[in-house]
Amino acid sequence: MVPRWCIGGLLALMLAGCGADDDDAGDLTVAAASSVQDAIRACAPDVRASFAGSDELAAQIRQGVPVDVFVAANTALPEALAGEGLLDEPAIVATNALVVAVPADSSVRALTDLAEPGVDVAIGAEGVPVGNYTREVLARLPAAQERAILANVRSEEPDVKGVVGKLTQGAVDAGIVYVTDVEAASGRLRAVAIPADLEPDVAYGAGVVTASERRAQAADFVEGLTSGPCADALRARGFGPPP
Amino acid sequence: MIRSRVWFGPVLVAALATTLVFLTVPVLAIFLETTPAEIIRKLGEEQARDALWLSAQTTGAAMVLILVVGTPAAYLLATRRFRGRAFVITLIELPLVLPPAVAGIALLAAVGPSGLLGRYVEDAGLQLALTTAGVVVALTFVAAPFYLRQAQAAFAAVDGTQVDAARTLGSSEAAAFARVVVPGALPGLAAGGALALGRALGEFGATLMFAGSLQGVTQTVPLAIYDDFATDFDAALALSAVLVIVSAALLLSVKLVRGADAVR
Numbered sequence: 244m245v246p247r248w249c250i251g252g253l254l255a256l257m258l259a260g261c262g263a264d265d266d267d268a269g270d271l272t273v274a275a276a277s278s279v280q281d282a283i284r285a286c287a288p289d290v291r292a293s294f295a296g297s298d299e300l301a302a303q304i305r306q307g308v309p310v311d312v313f314v315a316a317n318t319a320l321p322e323a324l325a326g327e328g329l330l331d332e333p334a335i336v337a338t339n340a341l342v343v344a345v346p347a348d349s350s351v352r353a354l355t356d357l358a359e360p361g362v363d364v365a366i367g368a369e370g371v372p373v374g375n376y377t378r379e380v381l382a383r384l385p386a387a388q389e390r391a392i393l394a395n396v397r398s399e400e401p402d403v404k405g406v407v408g409k410l411t412q413g414a415v416d417a418g419i420v421y422v423t424d425v426e427a428a429s430g431r432l433r434a435v436a437i438p439a440d441l442e443p444d445v446a447y448g449a450g451v452v453t454a455s456e457r458r459a460q461a462a463d464f465v466e467g468l469t470s471g472p473c474a475d476a477l478r479a480r481g482f483g484p485p486p
Numbered sequence: 487m488i489r490s491r492v493w494f495g496p497v498l499v500a501a502l503a504t505t506l507v508f509l510t511v512p513v514l515a516i517f518l519e520t521t522p523a524e525i526i527r528k529l530g531e532e533q534a535r536d537a538l539w540l541s542a543q544t545t546g547a548a549m550v551l552i553l554v555v556g557t558p559a560a561y562l563l564a565t566r567r568f569r570g571r572a573f574v575i576t577l578i579e580l581p582l583v584l585p586p587a588v589a590g591i592a593l594l595a596a597v598g599p600s601g602l603l604g605r606y607v608e609d610a611g612l613q614l615a616l617t618t619a620g621v622v623v624a625l626t627f628v629a630a631p632f633y634l635r636q637a638q639a640a641f642a643a644v645d646g647t648q649v650d651a652a653r654t655l656g657s658s659e660a661a662a663f664a665r666v667v668v669p670g671a672l673p674g675l676a677a678g679g680a681l682a683l684g685r686a687l688g689e690f691g692a693t694l695m696f697a698g699s700l701q702g703v704t705q706t707v708p709l710a711i712y713d714d715f716a717t718d719f720d721a722a723l724a725l726s727a728v729l730v731i732v733s734a735a736l737l738l739s740v741k742l743v744r745g746a747d748a749v750r
Contacts, residue, residue, distance in 0.1 A: 298716035306719070363496070368699065370717040397616040398698025399705075401712060408700060413600035414615040 258274035276316035286476035311461040316372035321448035334448035336468035338483035343435040358391035528724035537710035548625035590695025620697035625669035629686035640674020
């Protein structure tokens with residue numbers, strides 16, 4: 244027979260588990276684009292962070308998932324959320340550049356090489372910032388080249404991690420990612436620059452989630468992305484300062 | 487002991503009520519948050535139709551592989567005693583408890599382009615990673631154990647005296663297998679098949695990691711739902727509703743087959 248105190252204790256434990264919301268500094272929750280994962284882990288090890296495609300994170304915020312800060316790989320998503328009253332006025336906190344990433348020993352030398360038959364390519368899915376930037380770049384190419392590259396696409400990944408994973412596993416010959424992803428791959432990947440006239444403006448927008456219960460702390464975090472350890476961590480990984 | 491009776495019953499009822507609410511409300515929410523009109527609109531989209539057709543094809547192909555190879559394999563495991571049998575069964579059942587992400591990494595490490603057997607796969611003129619064939623491999627890997635387990639139990643439960651009678655009357659083992667054993671085990675085999683089918687239909691993680699996501703090539707229904715999740719939540723709900731209906735139909739058919747068997 245189970246002693247009664249045991250059941251009582253169990254119930255108490257369950258209730259404690261549900262209601263644990265002590266307000267210490269470690270409780271700030273940051274939803275950030277996959278591409279800034281390394282930098283944020285390094286400069287703010289105490290925050291609870293969720294890293295995914297910016298569009299998924301935005302969808303989660305729309306569904307009411309409780310986060311305090313949103314860092315997106317574009318400015319469109321934070322501005323859209325701000326327009327819906329879900330996010331405070333966002334600020335640009337960093338910039339990045341789109342590149343063609345290839346294995347270190349690849350023969351690909353230029354973006355247009357991706358149009359060659361037999362070159363397998365992975366890109367971000369439409370709706371994900373990296374996927375939208377990629378389509379912007381391709382749309383500036385001659386139509387035949389754009390079509391040829393899109394025909395070589397073997398996978399449309401839900402975030403930038405997926406593209407890098409498919410590349411390092413040798414499943415594709417090239418992918419279009421951020422220059423910071425290539426630096427993070429520590430020598431296994433090589434970046435092929437995209438011509439400046441095709442390069443999109445990749446800016447990271449960040450803001451305080453309006454429903455946050457830790458607004459002051461969240462605002463400090465956003466500010467810290469442009470000055471302080473997090474800004475340094477971003478620079479060290481190849482991110483540019485805000486314009 | 488007398489006192490325990492007073493609270494034990496209500497505790498059981500409360501536990502069941504909690505379980506029921508917890509497990510059914512999320513599924514109900516899918517239907518309450520979407521409308522039949524939305525489902526029909528979604529089904530009219532090319533992406534959804536491509537995903538449904540691809541899911542049907544790849545799940546079908548995986549099921550053929552599982553049934554053709556799995557049925558005799560399960561029969562052997564059910565009817566022969568050999569050294570290491572328990573070990574073999576454990577190995578076969580391992581994917582049952584493997585997280586899908588682990589299955590995806592494992593498949594890449596085994597038959598991916600730079601994996602253990604990648605070179606041989608390539609030499610054989612096959613490309614699996616990021617292809618429709620790769621989706622079939624991923625589905626087969628995660629779903630097969632569900633069938634094997636059930637089929638093995640079904641074969642073990644077949645009345646041995648009937649098989650012996652068939653053999654005494656001059657049937658070969660193969661003939662007895664086809665005429666007596668398989669018909670006798672059929673309800674169990676069907677239940678195992680339906681479980682495997684449901685698992686294959688819902689496979690997500692291994693498919694995404696091993697086969698990627700490309701409309702019409704590797705983007706099955708669960709991947710299409712994920713793709714819609716961020717951009718069009720209503721569409722994701724509608725496609726989810728379709729998958730719930732198909733899964734519920736599968737479960738119901740298993741119950742009916744079993745029910746018919748119990749009556750017989």
